[in-house]
Amino acid sequence: MIKNYSDNFKGFSKEIWIITFITFLNRAGTMVIPFLSKYMKENLSFSYNQIGWIMFFFGVGSIIGSWLSGKLSDKIGFYKVMVFSLFTSGVIFIILQYLTSFESLCVGILILTSVADMYRPAMLLALDTYGNKETRTRALTLTRMAINMGFLIGPVLGGLIIMNIGYNGLFWIDGSTCILAILIFILLIKEKKLPFKVKKVKSETKANKVIFGDRPFILHLIITMITGILFFQMFTTLPLYYKQQFNFTEFETGLILSFSGLITILFELPIVRFVEERNIDRIKVISLGILSMSISLLLLLIDNWSGVIILMICFMSIGIMLTLPFANSFAMSRVHMNLKGRYIAIFTMSYSFAHILSAKTSMAIIETFSYRANWLFMGTLGTIALILCYCLSIILKKERQNIELKIKESLFS
Numbered sequence: 493m494i495k496n497y498s499d500n501f502k503g504f505s506k507e508i509w510i511i512t513f514i515t516f517l518n519r520a521g522t523m524v525i526p527f528l529s530k531y532m533k534e535n536l537s538f539s540y541n542q543i544g545w546i547m548f549f550f551g552v553g554s555i556i557g558s559w560l561s562g563k564l565s566d567k568i569g570f571y572k573v574m575v576f577s578l579f580t581s582g583v584i585f586i587i588l589q590y591l592t593s594f595e596s597l598c599v600g601i602l603i604l605t606s607v608a609d610m611y612r613p614a615m616l617l618a619l620d621t622y623g624n625k626e627t628r629t630r631a632l633t634l635t636r637m638a639i640n641m642g643f644l645i646g647p648v649l650g651g652l653i654i655m656n657i658g659y660n661g662l663f664w665i666d667g668s669t670c671i672l673a674i675l676i677f678i679l680l681i682k683e684k685k686l687p688f689k690v691k692k693v694k695s696e697t698k699a700n701k702v703i704f705g706d707r708p709f710i711l712h713l714i715i716t717m718i719t720g721i722l723f724f725q726m727f728t729t730l731p732l733y734y735k736q737q738f739n740f741t742e743f744e745t746g747l748i749l750s751f752s753g754l755i756t757i758l759f760e761l762p763i764v765r766f767v768e769e770r771n772i773d774r775i776k777v778i779s780l781g782i783l784s785m786s787i788s789l790l791l792l793l794i795d796n797w798s799g800v801i802i803l804m805i806c807f808m809s810i811g812i813m814l815t816l817p818f819a820n821s822f823a824m825s826r827v828h829m830n831l832k833g834r835y836i837a838i839f840t841m842s843y844s845f846a847h848i849l850s851a852k853t854s855m856a857i858i859e860t861f862s863y864r865a866n867w868l869f870m871g872t873l874g875t876i877a878l879i880l881c882y883c884l885s886i887i888l889k890k891e892r893q894n895i896e897l898k899i900k901e902s903l904f905s
Contacts, residue, residue: 494702496829504626504630504631504634505622505659505743507618507622507681508619508631510525510614510677510680510681511564511618511619511622511635511681512634512635512637512638512679513636513638513676514636514673514674514676514677515635515639515642515673516639516641516642517609517642517669517673517674517676518578518642518669518670519638519642519646520637522880527540527650527651527654527659527662527731527742527745528547528550528726528727529543529728529729529731529732530545530731530732530735530742530745531659532546532597532659532795533732535659536555536592536597538594539856539859540858540859541652541855541856541859542594543851543855544851544854544855544856544859545594545598545852546597546598546853547728547847547848547850547851547852547855548846548848548851548852549598549599549601549602549605550601550602550605550847550851551605551844551845551846551847551848551849551851552602552605552844552848553601553602553603553604553605553606553608553609553849554605554606554609554841554843554844554847555607555841555844555845555848556602556605556606556609556836557577557606557610558609558610558612558613558840558841558844559608559610559837559838559839559841560606560610560866561573561577561609561610561611561612561613561614561837561840562613562834562835562836562837563837563839564610564838565614565617565831565832565836565837566834568758569683570613570614570615570617570618570621571614571620571681571683573610573611573613573614573684574611574614574615574618574670574674574677575674575677575678576607576610577607577608577609577610577611577614578611578670578671578673578674578677579670579671579674580607580610581604581608581667581670582602582605582666582667582668582669582670582671582674582853583667584603584604584607584608584667585663585666585667585669585670586663586664586666586667586668587600588600588663588795588814589659589660589663589664607728608670609840609844612837612840613836613840614842615635616632616820616824616836617832619631619632619635620824620832622681630764630765631766632817632820632821632824633760633764633817634761634884635762636756636816636817637756637757637760637761640752640753640754640757640760641711641753641758642753645750645753645781646670646746648743648746648750649743649746650742650746650749651741651743651744651747652663652743652746653665654742655741655742655743658819660784673775674787703834703835703838704824707887708826708884708887708891709826710750710837711821711880711884711887712819712822712826712852712884713838713839713842714825714842714880715778715782715819715877715880715881715884716819716823716842716843716846717842717843717845717846717849718782718818718845718846718873718874718876718877718880719778719781719782719785719815719816719846720842720845720846720847720850721846721849721850721853721870721873721875722782722785722786722789722811722814722850722870722873722874723785723808723811723815723816723846723848723850724846724850724851725789725850725854725870726749726752726808728847728850728855729851729854729858729863729866730857731745733863734748734801736863737795737863738798738801747799748805751802751805752805752808752809752812753796755806755809755810755813756812756813757804759813760813760817763813763814766771767818767894768878771833773885774818774821775884775888776885777814777818777820777880778814778815778818778819778822778881779878779881779882780814781810781811781812781814781815782811782815782874782877782878782881783811783874783878784807784808784810784811784814785807785808785811785812785815785874786871786873786875786878787807787809788803788805788806788807788811788869789804789806789808789867789870789871789874790867790870790871791803791807792804792863792864792867793864793867793868793877795863795864806901809822810893820839823835823836823839823843824836830837830895853869854866854869854870857869
């Protein structure tokens with residue numbers, strides 16, 4: 493059993509391991525994110541509507557950062573983008589603690605996420621550059637494992653730091669770990685140049701036509717966005733719900749997030765390897781994951797028993813393991829060589845839009861109606877995503893049939 497599990501970690505280059513480590517360090521360091529809504533509600537006394545607006549700017553910044561990352565990665569390379577993103581976001585994290593008014597925090601969060609979210613598309617391109625086709629999905633899963641290990645350690649440490657030092661200490665540690673991560677990256681990984689020049693797309697219009705003419709890719713973006721809306725409930729509404737409904741402390745909230753991280757660390761990589769070895773249809777796997785995430789949020793309709801939180805986290809974790817790794821690999825499988833940066837940026841932006849919609853919509857529903865209405869709304873969204881997955885599988889089947897037909901015609905014409 494131990495040997496089979498350890499086999500999941502074979503075949504990766506040195507650079508992939510280093511990128512995984514700095515991703516872990518960065519994620520473990522960004523401890524303020526899971527507590528941001530609680531910080532604004534309890535320390536700054538913001539209303540649900542104000543929190544929703546700040547989270548809206550969080551998502552807008554993420555969109556800007558993802559778009560910039562794609563453009564700049566295609567022009568100057570992912571390496572420089574990663575260095576700029578991590579170092580600058582580290583400095584901004586430290587400054588953020590001094591912004592306490594609603595207006596200044598809106599601007600600060602917008603700038604922070606615009607810079608910080610330039611990292612992810614560039615990092616995905618780094619994995620593609622320093623890895624190979626055979627290990628692509630596992631490399632993506634390895635970095636997700638690092639993120640989950642960050643979730644395992646970060647929220648617990650964050651909760652302890654808040655209880656003993658306060659939120660100010662959390663901002664300093666967040667910023668410092670971002671800077672430390674990029675220093676390690678610069679020292680241990682050298683920029684890799686392509687051995688050939690990629691022919692550039694002649695016009696922006698042609699580039700957009702290629703990307704937005706890819707129907708399966710666009711439909712997949714919508715599915716990914718809905719998946720993100722369900723997933724981001726863990727960081728927007730749920731920390732507030734734990735406090736209001738069950739009076740959980742920051743430490744207990746951190747433990748819940750860490751429990752989800754532990755589940756994914758133990759099981760995500762073996763699940764990915766199992767699916768790849770048996771060549772199971774990715775869209776079916778993603779559908780099962782969306783179903784699991786929907787069930788997890790509908791379970792919260794049981795609001796008179798705190799034990800339902802553990803059950804909810806188990807279903808949510810299963811959903812995360814079955815959706816996020818394969819969503820990434822599906823997007824990578826659709827990219828055109830000369831548009832890699834923009835393809836990945838647009839894919840990443842689907843999560844940015846999800847963050848906007850997840851926070852703003854949920855906060856509005858909760859303030860106008862109730863938490864129960866929000867869980868029902870999320871369950872409905874999950875059902876819509878399942879229908880879209882079925883539509884995508886039909887489109888992909890027709891696409892494969894057309895390709896096979898063209899190959900036959902070219903061979904026998």
